[in-house]
Amino acid sequence: MQSNQVNAQSTETEKVLIIACAGTDKALGSVTRVIAFKVVEKLRPNETTLVSIPPLVAEVKPYSELVKKYPSIIIDGCAERCATKLAIKNGAKMKGRIFLPQSAQKYNLKPNTAFDIGPEGEELAEKTAQEIAVQVDKLLGKVS
Amino acid sequence: MTLAKDKVGIICCSGEDLPEGTISRVATRLVLEKLRPDDTVTLCLPLFLAGGEDERAFARVFPTIAVDGCGKKCAEVGTTKYSGKPVATIVVSEIMKKYPQVRATSHQKLNAEEMEIAREIAEEIAKKVDEILCSQTK
Numbered sequence: 001m002q003s004n005q006v007n008a009q010s011t012e013t014e015k016v017l018i019i020a021c022a023g024t025d026k027a028l029g030s031v032t033r034v035i036a037f038k039v040v041e042k043l044r045p046n047e048t049t050l051v052s053i054p055p056l057v058a059e060v061k062p063y064s065e066l067v068k069k070y071p072s073i074i075i076d077g078c079a080e081r082c083a084t085k086l087a088i089k090n091g092a093k094m095k096g097r098i099f100l101p102q103s104a105q106k107y108n109l110k111p112n113t114a115f116d117i118g119p120e121g122e123e124l125a126e127k128t129a130q131e132i133a134v135q136v137d138k139l140l141g142k143v144s
Numbered sequence: 145m146t147l148a149k150d151k152v153g154i155i156c157c158s159g160e161d162l163p164e165g166t167i168s169r170v171a172t173r174l175v176l177e178k179l180r181p182d183d184t185v186t187l188c189l190p191l192f193l194a195g196g197e198d199e200r201a202f203a204r205v206f207p208t209i210a211v212d213g214c215g216k217k218c219a220e221v222g223t224t225k226y227s228g229k230p231v232a233t234i235v236v237s238e239i240m241k242k243y244p245q246v247r248a249t250s251h252q253k254l255n256a257e258e259m260e261i262a263r264e265i266a267e268e269i270a271k272k273v274d275e276i277l278c279s280q281t282k
Binding site: 025033083 | 161169186188195219222
């Protein structure tokens with residue numbers, strides 16, 4: 001298990017949780033997954049923890065405990081807003097939310113497919129991940 | 145009258161927690177897009193769990209295959225809870241025991257060895273799809 005992933009021992013330090021829909025049937029669902037990894041593995045590895053939705057819903061510890069303790073940033077890939085619904089239902093403290101179709105529109109970037117998000121999907125993931133990193137810093141009081 | 149062709153729903157865990165979740169996702173997409181595009185549909189697990197009635201109704205009526213990354217079997221458990229037990233469950237971590245030399249590490253893009261395993265798992269899913277559809281036409 002990597003240090004930036006869910007770990008019961010990591011709960012002593014202040015963290016922001018990243019919860020992505022990671023939906024399998026739309027390209028933007030795949031992009032949410034890439035965004036989450038960019039944030040927790042590259043941009044803010046020490047400040048964030050990835051929470052995977054399936055085990056969260058299955059009430060697997062420590063996920064079910066972490067969401068009640070730490071603030072979450074939620075990334076939804078489509079209008080169904082599954083990540084938001086499931087996170088809130090399972091007690092998450094939502095402090096930020098990305099609705100990716102809106103971001104795609106804002107940046108005028110269109111990913112290819114769910115299997116291969118392509119260069120525009122990668123760019124969308126990078127730009128959105130940067131936005132989330134700034135939001136993480138704000139939540140942790142690192143910037144005003 | 146033309147009878148509509150049956151479909152098999154594939155529900156993968158796609159978990160971000162373990163590399164096996166990524167393999168489950170890639171294997172599922174390979175089946176849907178390359179191996180059995182006319183015989184399969186994907187059911188989005190988050191949507192399914194969030195209460196997507198279309199997804200749940202499909203899984204109540206049509207056969208499903210759960211593709212889970214690990215022994216928690218979130219896809220199988222979720223499908224069983226809301227619609228009915230999948231006809232088959234494939235657990236990536238179990239299949240990977242056949243390859244002790246490969247240690248999955250990729251969360252995003254699979255390396256060559258992991259991709260090879262994803263292809264093998266996709267072939268296994270496709271075989272299950274054929275078995276299911278064949279048994280339904282008998």
